[in-house]
Amino acid sequence: MLGEGMEEGWVVCLLSKCRNLKSTKQIHCHMVKTGLHADPFVFGKLLLHCAVSISDALHYSLSLFHHFPNPDTFMHNTLIRGLSLSQTPLFSLHPFIQLRRLSTLSPDSFSFAFVLKGVANSRQLRPGIQLHSQAFHLGFDTHIFVGTTLISMYAECGDSLSARRVFDEMSQPNVVAWNAALTAAFRCGDVEGAGDVFGRMPVRNLTSWNAMLAGYAKAGELGLARRVFYDMPLRDEVSWSTMIIGFAQNGCFDEAFGFFRQLLREGIGANEVSLTGVLSACAQAGAFEFGKILHGFLEKAGFLYVGSVNNALIDTYSKCGNVAMARLVFQNMPVARSIVSWTSIIAGLAMHGYGEEAIQLFHEMEETGVRPDGITFISLLYACSHSGLVEEGYGFFSKMKNVYGIEPAIEHYGCMVDLYGRAARLHKAYEFICEMPVSPNAIIWRTLLGACSIHGNIELAELVKARLAEMDPDNSGDHVLLSNVYAVAGKWKDVASIRRTMSEHSMKKTPGWSMIEIDKVIYCFVAGEKPNEVTKEAHEKLREIMLRLRVEAGYAPQLRIVLHDIEEEEKEDSVSKHSEKLAVAFGIAKLPKGRILRIVKNLRVCGDCHTVMKLISKIYGVEIVVRDRSRFHSFRDGFCSCRDYW
DNA sequence: CTCCCCCGAC
Incomplete structure (x- = not known):
C-alpha cells in the first residue's frame, strides 16, 4: 500500500492521462473507495479535469460539484471556467453569482477573469458591464489579468470605446494587455487603430507581430500583412501559417501556394497548420493534382496522425471532385474522427449529390457517439435540399432542436427555405419565412428568388424581389434572377426593362469564369x-x-x-x-x-x-x-x- | 495560426 501523500500524487497523475469520461469515472470510483474524494485538493483536480480538460464531461463536473460539501473558491472558479468555454458560456454567471452570495467565500481575480471570458464568448454586453462595475467595487479591475480580460470582453461585445478606455486607464499595461488592445481593435474592425497600438507598443514580441499579421489578413488587408511579414525581425511557424491561411481565406490561392513553397524552400518545413491552410487553398481552387502531391508528402512526413490534416484532406478531395478518395481518407483515418471529420464527409457526399449516403453517415456518426453541432446540421440539411429529400430534411430540422437542443441559426432556416423552394413548394417556403422567429436576411429571400427562377413563379418572384430591393438594392445577381424568370415566361419587355435599369445604375454583373487544368497548366475562361x-x-x-x-x-x-x-x-x-x-x-x-x-x-x-x-x-x-x-x-x-x- | 458552414450572380 502506498503512503497517503504518494497515493494522492499518483491519482492526480493518472487523472491527467485520462482522455475521456469513462476512464475518468474509473479514477473517481477509485477515489471514493480510498476516501481520497473528500480531499479538497484531489477533488478539485478531478473537477478541473472534467470541466476543462476533457470534452463532454461538463454535466458530470456539475453533478460532482453539487455533491461536494462546502466547495471552495477554486472549485467555483473551475465550474465558471468550464462553463465559459462551453456551448452556453453565459451559464458561467450562475456559479459566479452563487459564489458572491456565500458569506464564507468571495470571488477572486480568477473568478472575474473566467466569468468575463464567459460573457465575452456569449457576446452579451449588459452582464459584462455589471461585472465590470462589481470588479471595480471589489478592487479587481486594476488587476492586470482582469483588466486584460475586460478589454477582450468589450471588444467581443462590440463596445470598442469601453475596450479602449479600460486599456487607457491601465497604469502599467504589460505586453499581454498591449496584445489584447491590439486584437481588440482588429476585432472591432478598427484596422487603423490596431496599427496605431502596434506603433506605440514599448515591447514587441513575436506574438504581437503575429497578431498584426492575423488581424490584417482577417481584414482582407493582404498588402499590409505582406509588408509586416517582411518587416518582422523574426518569423516562426505561426507567422508562415498565418500568411498561407490569410491568402487562402481571401481567395488568393496562388499566393497561398507561393508562401507554402517558400516555406519549404527556406528549410523551415511545414507543420500541420500550414498544411491545413495550403490544403484549404487546394480545396477552394479545385487543385486536384497539387492536392494529391501534398497527400503523398504529408503521408510520408507522418502528418496523417493529425486529425485536422485528415479533415482538410477529406475536404480537398471532395471539392476537387474525387469523393471516392475523400471517403477513403475518412475510412482510413489512423486517429479518432472528430465532429469536423464527420461533417466534412457528410458535406462532401452532399455536394456530389449522394444525399442518402450523407444521411446514412449521419446515423453512423450518432451511433459512434459523436455529437453533431450546428454545422453538421447545415451540411445534412444541405444534403436533403439538394437531393429533394423534403420530409427527411424537416425531420432533421426538428431533431436538431428537440433531440440535440441546438437552436437553429439563420443558416438553418436558409437551408429549410432552400429545401422547400427547390422541391417546388414555393408557398410553403414563403410561409416558412413568414413564420420563422428570426427576421429574414437577404440570403433567405435570395434563396426563394432562386427557387422562383427554377420553377418559374413570376408573382412570388416579384414580391420577393421587392423585399430584396429594400434590403440589398445594389445586388446585380438579384436583377439577373428576376430577368431570368421573365425570360423563361417569354416576357421580353420586362426583361428589357430590368436590363435598362441595370445599365442606368451601371451595375456590374459578376463575370462567370471556368477553369480547366491541362498538363499542369490552369486555363481560365x-x-x-x-x-x-x-x-x-x-x-x-x-x-x-x-x-x-x-x-x-x-x-x-x-x-x-x-x-x-x-x-x-x-x-x-x-x-x-x-x-x-x-x-x-x-x-x-x-x-x-x-x-x-x-x-x-x-x-x-x-x-x-x-x-x-x-x-x-x-x-x-x-x-x-x-x-x-x-x-x-x-x-x-x-x-x-x-x-x-x- | 487551422480543418467542417444557407443563397445567388452567363
Missing part, C-alpha cells in the same frame, strides 16, 4: 473576355461541337440563350458563349481520350450548359466533372449525377 490564342481555339472547337450536337442529337439552345444572342448581337460572338462550354471544348481539343474533364466554375451551371454537357458526354464518350458554385455535376453517357435536380 471568362465570359465576355477579349479573344486570344487560347480562347480562339476553344471557340473553334465549340462551334464544331455544337454543330455535331444539333445534327446528331437534335439539340436546340434554350430560350435564355436565344434572348441573349438578340440582346448582345452587336457584340462578339464570344460573349454569348458560357465559360464552362469553352472550358469543355478546350478540354476535348487538348486532353487525351479517356481522361476525365475536370472543370471549376465560380457561378452555378445554367440549364442550357447542363443539357449541352449531358449531350457531349454521350456523343463524345467523355466524362465531365463540373464543380459549380456549390456542388458537383458528374456527366457520363448522357446523364448527370445531380439527376437534373440542382
Whole structure:
C-alpha cells in the first residue's frame, strides 16, 4: 500500500492521462473507495479535469460539484471556467453569482477573469458591464489579468470605446494587455487603430507581430500583412501559417501556394497548420493534382496522425471532385474522427449529390457517439435540399432542436427555405419565412428568388424581389434572377426593362469564369473576355461541337440563350458563349481520350450548359466533372449525377 | 495560426 501523500500524487497523475469520461469515472470510483474524494485538493483536480480538460464531461463536473460539501473558491472558479468555454458560456454567471452570495467565500481575480471570458464568448454586453462595475467595487479591475480580460470582453461585445478606455486607464499595461488592445481593435474592425497600438507598443514580441499579421489578413488587408511579414525581425511557424491561411481565406490561392513553397524552400518545413491552410487553398481552387502531391508528402512526413490534416484532406478531395478518395481518407483515418471529420464527409457526399449516403453517415456518426453541432446540421440539411429529400430534411430540422437542443441559426432556416423552394413548394417556403422567429436576411429571400427562377413563379418572384430591393438594392445577381424568370415566361419587355435599369445604375454583373487544368497548366475562361490564342481555339472547337450536337442529337439552345444572342448581337460572338462550354471544348481539343474533364466554375451551371454537357458526354464518350458554385455535376453517357435536380 | 458552414450572380 502506498503512503497517503504518494497515493494522492499518483491519482492526480493518472487523472491527467485520462482522455475521456469513462476512464475518468474509473479514477473517481477509485477515489471514493480510498476516501481520497473528500480531499479538497484531489477533488478539485478531478473537477478541473472534467470541466476543462476533457470534452463532454461538463454535466458530470456539475453533478460532482453539487455533491461536494462546502466547495471552495477554486472549485467555483473551475465550474465558471468550464462553463465559459462551453456551448452556453453565459451559464458561467450562475456559479459566479452563487459564489458572491456565500458569506464564507468571495470571488477572486480568477473568478472575474473566467466569468468575463464567459460573457465575452456569449457576446452579451449588459452582464459584462455589471461585472465590470462589481470588479471595480471589489478592487479587481486594476488587476492586470482582469483588466486584460475586460478589454477582450468589450471588444467581443462590440463596445470598442469601453475596450479602449479600460486599456487607457491601465497604469502599467504589460505586453499581454498591449496584445489584447491590439486584437481588440482588429476585432472591432478598427484596422487603423490596431496599427496605431502596434506603433506605440514599448515591447514587441513575436506574438504581437503575429497578431498584426492575423488581424490584417482577417481584414482582407493582404498588402499590409505582406509588408509586416517582411518587416518582422523574426518569423516562426505561426507567422508562415498565418500568411498561407490569410491568402487562402481571401481567395488568393496562388499566393497561398507561393508562401507554402517558400516555406519549404527556406528549410523551415511545414507543420500541420500550414498544411491545413495550403490544403484549404487546394480545396477552394479545385487543385486536384497539387492536392494529391501534398497527400503523398504529408503521408510520408507522418502528418496523417493529425486529425485536422485528415479533415482538410477529406475536404480537398471532395471539392476537387474525387469523393471516392475523400471517403477513403475518412475510412482510413489512423486517429479518432472528430465532429469536423464527420461533417466534412457528410458535406462532401452532399455536394456530389449522394444525399442518402450523407444521411446514412449521419446515423453512423450518432451511433459512434459523436455529437453533431450546428454545422453538421447545415451540411445534412444541405444534403436533403439538394437531393429533394423534403420530409427527411424537416425531420432533421426538428431533431436538431428537440433531440440535440441546438437552436437553429439563420443558416438553418436558409437551408429549410432552400429545401422547400427547390422541391417546388414555393408557398410553403414563403410561409416558412413568414413564420420563422428570426427576421429574414437577404440570403433567405435570395434563396426563394432562386427557387422562383427554377420553377418559374413570376408573382412570388416579384414580391420577393421587392423585399430584396429594400434590403440589398445594389445586388446585380438579384436583377439577373428576376430577368431570368421573365425570360423563361417569354416576357421580353420586362426583361428589357430590368436590363435598362441595370445599365442606368451601371451595375456590374459578376463575370462567370471556368477553369480547366491541362498538363499542369490552369486555363481560365471568362465570359465576355477579349479573344486570344487560347480562347480562339476553344471557340473553334465549340462551334464544331455544337454543330455535331444539333445534327446528331437534335439539340436546340434554350430560350435564355436565344434572348441573349438578340440582346448582345452587336457584340462578339464570344460573349454569348458560357465559360464552362469553352472550358469543355478546350478540354476535348487538348486532353487525351479517356481522361476525365475536370472543370471549376465560380457561378452555378445554367440549364442550357447542363443539357449541352449531358449531350457531349454521350456523343463524345467523355466524362465531365463540373464543380459549380456549390456542388458537383458528374456527366457520363448522357446523364448527370445531380439527376437534373440542382 | 487551422480543418467542417444557407443563397445567388452567363
